[in-house]
Amino acid sequence: GQSLEQPSEVTAVEGAIVQINCTYQTSGFYGLSWYQQHDGGAPTFLSYNALDGLEETGRFSSFLSRSDSYGYLLLQELQMKDSASYFCAVTTGANNLFFGTGTRLTVIP
Amino acid sequence: GAVVSQHPSWVICKSGTSVKIECRSLDFQATTMFWYRQFPKQSLMLMATSNEGSKATYEQGVEKDKFLINHASLTLSTLTVTSAHPEDSSFYICSAFRTAPYSGGYTFGSGTRLTVV
Numbered sequence: 001g002q003s004l005e006q007p008s009e010v011t012a013v014e015g016a017i018v019q020i021n022c023t024y025q026t027s028g029f030y031g032l033s034w035y036q037q038h039d040g041g042a043p044t045f046l047s048y049n050a051l052d053g054l055e056e057t058g059r060f061s062s063f064l065s066r067s068d069s070y071g072y073l074l075l076q077e078l079q080m081k082d083s084a085s086y087f088c089a090v091t092t093g094a095n096n097l098f099f100g101t102g103t104r105l106t107v108i109p
Numbered sequence: 110g111a112v113v114s115q116h117p118s119w120v121i122c123k124s125g126t127s128v129k130i131e132c133r134s135l136d137f138q139a140t141t142m143f144w145y146r147q148f149p150k151q152s153l154m155l156m157a158t159s160n161e162g163s164k165a166t167y168e169q170g171v172e173k174d175k176f177l178i179n180h181a182s183l184t185l186s187t188l189t190v191t192s193a194h195p196e197d198s199s200f201y202i203c204s205a206f207r208t209a210p211y212s213g214g215y216t217f218g219s220g221t222r223l224t225v226v
């Protein structure tokens with residue numbers, strides 16, 4: 001089976017940097033993705049790592065260490081609109097996408 | 110970009126009735142679509158993988174006779190919740206796999222909020 005663990009809640013100040021961690025145990029690992037979901041909405045793709053290292057996309061960066069079964073999402077210059085739930089997700093060999101437990105980020109002024 | 114349309118966006122039904130949810134890929138062909146269920150403040154749980162022209166593959170613990178999936182064309186997959194009960198009330202989301210994951214290859218529908226009364 002698949003198991004992806006994230007902190008349940010994170011609170012950070014507007015303009016700050018926040019890191020959301022993800023540890024996983026899966027079979028058939030192909031890559032780690034990150035998605036953002038606002039309440040009542042669909043998940044939107046943020047970033048993807050297939051290889052170890054850091055991927056940067058604007059204010060968002062994502063890191064993967066396959067040997068440690070660990071990754072994180074880094075959000076810089078936080079804005080109020082970044083308040084949402086963030087999910088890591090693993091792609092398996094069957095192209096299935098399994099989501100982590102989710103982290104609710106609250107950005108405060 | 111790739112667009113997936115999901116309909117209806119919300120539905121209320123009586124206990125014991127069936128509800129059909131449609132998921133369409135509007136500008137690309139999707140041989141594989143996925144159905145997820147999400148309870149409030151919880152993660153998205155993969156229910157099944159829908160394959161065009163063949164039977165769906167269900168995840169462990171998902172009743173295939175209760176959640177009927179049909180993927181009759183390259184652009185349409187449907188999920189029918191049969192004999193719905195209040196515990197089936199949830200947010201159902203479909204996604205389609207278009208290209209490699211690193212390009213955001215999974216596109217999600219807007220979701221269907223099902224309430225069974």
